[in-house]
Amino acid sequence: MDELQFRRSIYEDPHSTDEDILNAKASDPSKQKFAKEIQQLDDKILNALKVPVPDDMVQKLILRQALESHQQQKKKKRVHLALAASVAFAMGLTLNFMNFSTAYTTVGDYAFAHTEFEASHFSNADEAKVSLASLNKKMAAFHGNFSDNLGQLIFADYCRFDGMKSLHLVFKGETSPVNVFILPNDVDIAFTNSFSNQQLNGKSMQFKDANIIVVGDKSEALDKWQDNIKSNVTWSI
């Protein structure tokens, strides 16, 4: 290694552990002296570069980070709270939807379900104990009035028809009770004119303010019931 190359290498890195440089130093005292000189210069440079560091720097750095992570945790807590609130809200909506939404798609489905569910409470042998006057009192809620008895009325009361207030009438039929539902026009399930299942038939009529649904067993002449209702009912404005 020539002199110039050696000097340059020492300037570049006085503490180099490169083998060529170590060998050059070992074999030439003047090179060794030069290297030592530059190393001393480097010690001075190191001392000069070591400017005093502020005493409280470590504490400040840790404090700043502690504040930052506290802030982050607060943000996280807020996010968690928001998440929990969203979940609660969604659950509330779902519950609401399940409770109050239509489980039946047509008035027919519902009328059958209602009839079958309450069938055990009524028997064709029950005494007809509801008078025309008390029926008409209840009909007033639907702005309707019956001019004459439709048949032998076993039961008449308000009930929930798909969440709507409706009037449920049970008459004596040929072999089993006939159910008549009077419900407001604004029920949000599909209207069907006639419907049936294995045991029951049903027919519905639309009036201005209300629908009237008749459900009876297969032996019942529902047309006759419908005609009877049509000719008997009057609607006040």
Add this chain to the structure above:
Amino acid sequence: MATKQVRYEALVKALHADLYRYAYWLCREKQVAEDLVQETFLRAWRALDSLKDEKAAKSWLITILRRENARRFERKRFEMSEYEEATITDTQSMSSEQDIENHWLREKIGSLPEEYREPLVLQVIGGFSGEEIADLLSLNKNTVMTRLFRARNQLKEALEKEPEVRGTYNG
């Protein structure tokens, strides 16, 4: 969480001095250097999970700090002015020969071109090799070695040229 905290504090204790000194020689203002280090460690804390190799911690922090410094120039381009050079002056009392020499040398290092000073600081304070400095500064190794050579060469010449000037500090 606790281990992240422990890692962070260890990192601060081990490297804050080197980082502060590097920052100081980058901007040569104590307050700005301190702010840079604060900002750097804060970013380091946020991204600590991405630091996989503790041995790479120092160069990782230096990279963050350089980026922060560059950002400072984007923000404050119009606030920077030349006379800030005067603030290099150390206010510490110069009692010993050593302090006087340090002070004098600091001025010389401060007046080195930035492109020579930065590799020198990284080598002497940071203990980085030529390759590592080349990586950090996105330069090739030969350029880095040339700059290191010129930095020392200029400082040596300055030292040899001005013994009398240095003497006046004693008076």
